[in-house]
Amino acid sequence: MKDVAAHAGVGLKTVSRVVNGEPGVSQDTETRVRDSIVALGFRRNDSARLLRKGRTASIGLVLEDLADPFYAPLSRAVEEVARAYDTLLIHGSSAEDPVREQELALALCARRVDGLVIVPAGEDHRYLAPEIAAGVAIVFADRPPGLIEADAVLSGxxxxxxxxxxxxxxxxxxxxxxxxxxxxxxxxxxxxxxxxxxxxxxxxxxxxxxxxxxxxxxxxxxxxxxxxxxxxxxxxxxxxxxxxxxxxxxxxxxxxxxxxxxxxxxxxxxxxxxxxxxxxxxQDPAQLGRTAAQMLFQRLEGAGGPARQVTLPTELVPRGSGEVPPSR
Missing domain, CATH: 3.40.50.2300 (Response regulator)
Structure with a gap:
């Protein structure tokens, strides 16, 4: 940033305002700073900036199998919500194995994700209690958590x-x-x-x-x-x-x-x-993922209160096979 400031003939604070989209910079000055950024190949260090705020702008998604037709739209919906919050989504498949679920969830926490959306494979999630106490936001999707209190979004x-x-x-x-x-x-x-x-x-x-x-x-x-x-x-x-x-x-x-x-x-x-x-x-897997991700970001933005459980409705769709009369 010092090099950009010297090249553009402005102060460090002015460069910071331009880079972070803050007001108080004239159009001519902003143009000059941006031209210097291009000329010098400057790249903002988002990692350092986010770490100073105590966030990494990343969340994790642990589900059963990304290749499953049910989970693909759920994953996509979580990713779309994360993108709206300028947040990276990292996901992994548990293969319906509680041990693998725990390994994945804790590995993501070790990489300092801000929060997790989990489709649980196991029924004992007390291993997440230290992570929740450390400030990691966690929302369960499709199935409720076991032996801990946490937000959950289910289908009926x-x-x-x-x-x-x-x-x-x-x-x-x-x-x-x-x-x-x-x-x-x-x-x-x-x-x-x-x-x-x-x-x-x-x-x-x-x-x-x-x-x-x-x-x-x-x-x-x-x-x-x-x-x-x-x-x-x-x-x-x-x-x-x-x-x-x-x-x-x-x-x-x-x-x-x-x-x-x-x-x-x-x-x-x-x-x-x-x-x-x-x-x-x-059921609507996209709505399931979208609702879980929105609840997660509400927690990350400071929403308090006890753990919530939201149940989304299902819909009977008659097409023919369910209307076949008994033959015997």
Whole structure:
């Protein structure tokens, strides 16, 4: 900056005002300073400036898998909010591993990010308590934190599942199967709870053989779906717990002659172009990410008060597969 000031024939304070966009500099002087900046190849040291303010203008995002169609729009929305605040986003995938989640979160904190948005893989987040005490802002997305108080933005997994299963009941189905994710995952448990509540509200029993939880690996989902459809108490309709499960179930149903009704939780690409088009309970991952990031920056700008939990609504989107009547 001293070289720029000497080249432009102005004081250091004038150069600082121009660089930081502060008022009090005439147009001619600003032009002269900027010309000197270009001529000398001057670059502002943002790192030093931000560190003096106790901030690094960076945040972290820890999610399950960036390649997952659900998390891509969530990540993009967080990035857009961060960009509006002139903040860099650094993200990593936990692969649904609590140990990896902790390693990633603490590695980002060690690099002095100002805050974190976390889609948790684990259910014990006490390891973050020292970071929160040190001033790191943290917001959880899609799933709540475990054993600590922190802001969270969720989708209505229970109410969405209840609505989807109720829709199948309204089409005349009484034997409805549930194919979901692993029970250690909060959203999977909530959607299973919504399934049970809808069946109970309709006065319908649920046989143990109608519920299949486990990994989203296609071979597991295929085997579970086949068992539900061909077992001693075969189901006439299926409710699936997320888009990855739904895609495999669609493939299984396409191989069968007898129609089976299907409602899936989460929308997915080309769902409306299949035959029949897939009825879904849609959530908005972009809004989930956007809301979480906005809450994070509110905390970074000094918003106080107790931890908040925001639940975003889901929407039933009837397209055809959920309106197939019972065939047996």
């Amino acid at each position: 997994s229970f109410t969405g599942a209840h609505q989807g299963v109720t829709h199948l009941i309204e089409q005349g189905h009484r034997r409805i199967g549930f194919v979901g994710d692993r029970s250690v995952i909060h959203t999977a448990r909530e959607r299973l709870r919504g399934y049970h509540a809808a069946m109970e509200d309709a006065g319908l029993p649920v046989h143990e053989s109608w519920v299949a939880l486990g990994s989203t690996a296609p071979e597991r989902v295929r085997a579970s779906t086949t068992r539900l459809l061909d077992g001693p108490e075969p189901v006439t309709a299926l409710f699936t717990g997320n888009n990855r499960v739904t895609v495999t179930v669609v493939r299984v149903l396409a191989e069968r002659e007898e129609p089976v009704a299907l409602v899936g939780f989460d929308d997915f690409e080309l769902a409306d172009l299949l035959s029949p088009p897939v009825t879904v309970v849609a």
